[in-house]
Amino acid sequence: xxxxxxxxxxxxxxxxxxxxxxxxxxxxxxxxxxxxxxxxxxxxxxxxxxxxxxxxxxxxxxxxxxxxxxxxxxxxxxxxxxxxxxxxxxxxxxxxxxxxxxxxxxxxxxxxxxxxxxxxxxxxxxxxxxxxxxxxxxxxxxxxxxxxxxxxxxxxxxxxxxxxxxxxxxxxxxxxxxxxxxxxxxxxxxxxxxxxxxxxxxxxxxxxxxxxxxxxxxxxxxx
Amino acid sequence: xxxxxxxxxxxxxxxxxxxxxxxxxxxxxxxxxxxxxxxxxxxxxxxxxxxxxxxxxxxxxxxxxxxxxxxxxxxxxxx
Numbered sequence: 463x464x465x466x467x468x469x470x471x472x473x474x475x476x477x478x479x480x481x482x483x484x485x486x487x488x489x490x491x492x493x494x495x496x497x498x499x500x501x502x503x504x505x506x507x508x509x510x511x512x513x514x515x516x517x518x519x520x521x522x523x524x525x526x527x528x529x530x531x532x533x534x535x536x537x538x539x540x541x542x543x544x545x546x547x548x549x550x551x552x553x554x555x556x557x558x559x560x561x562x563x564x565x566x567x568x569x570x571x572x573x574x575x576x577x578x579x580x581x582x583x584x585x586x587x588x589x590x591x592x593x594x595x596x597x598x599x600x601x602x603x604x605x606x607x608x609x610x611x612x613x614x615x616x617x618x619x620x621x622x623x624x625x626x627x628x629x630x631x632x633x634x635x636x637x638x639x640x641x642x643x644x645x646x647x648x649x650x651x652x653x654x655x656x657x658x659x660x661x662x663x664x665x666x667x668x669x670x671x672x673x674x675x676x677x678x679x680x681x682x683x684x685x
Numbered sequence: 686x687x688x689x690x691x692x693x694x695x696x697x698x699x700x701x702x703x704x705x706x707x708x709x710x711x712x713x714x715x716x717x718x719x720x721x722x723x724x725x726x727x728x729x730x731x732x733x734x735x736x737x738x739x740x741x742x743x744x745x746x747x748x749x750x751x752x753x754x755x756x757x758x759x760x761x762x763x764x
Contacts, residue, residue: 563755
């Protein structure tokens with residue numbers, strides 16, 4: 463698999479993301495935000511975490527207009543697979559590739575810790591190697607992860623099985639972490655080729671560092 | 686012309702910063718605070734002298750970049 467990892471001013475998870483996919487045996491290429499095109503024969507575009515443009519105005523709002531994002535939007539509209547992690551999730555919602563928006567955490571804190579997540583839907587190109595209802599342990603690190611969508615949009619998410627993950631306890635019961643509607647931690651688009659989540663699977667690759675659950679998550683894209 | 690743009694979270698979208706400030710005002714003994722909402726103000730100097738044109742430009746800027754209309758409303762004042 464050939465993975466393009468985007469890089470904006472203020473991105474800081476691009477090397478972890480490259481490391482993760484290379485550890486799984488894939489080739490990766492960093493793509494600077496000023497590029498007008500993506501490398502050829504890309505299987506997956508990852509918009510990694512960080513603080514693009516210092517989170518000015520709103521997280522992801524400036525990065526979303528970078529030249530490379532035009533290429534990503536047309537790649538996604540042609541069915542190409544795109545994954546946004548943390549700030550990448552914020553950028554993809556700002557770009558309109560994913561529904562909803564991410565607001566400031568309801569307790570106003572930057573939350574950085576390992577967190578249990580319950581797999582809500584796995585019939586997609588991302589979580590197909592995880593089981594429905596399974597609890598994964600993955601680090602979170604964000605200030606603006608409070609997912610919001612209106613009632614109509616939420617009903618569509620549920621109906622189309624677009625909710626990927628919820629913050630949960632060790633038994634899979636939803637818990638309030640940042641104020642997200644129904645504790646949502648990740649969603650996909652209706653066509654199920656664009657995925658976004660606040661947790662960092664690329665930081666959960668080694669049991670010795672707390673969790674290796676991220677391996678199965680990222681391996682989903684190999685299918 | 687100058688466009689003064691106020692951006693706020695929509696009614697019905699919980700404003701965590703407003704809620705925290707409300708709580709702090711209560712703690713400081715300011716009775717009678719019914720609601721606090723925190724937004725941002727963006728002031729843009731426009732080269733046009735046509736008020737209608739200025740308003741149209743500011744509106745397009747809000748819709749495109751300055752507000753996320755999924756969660757935010759905005760007001761525009763042209764002077």
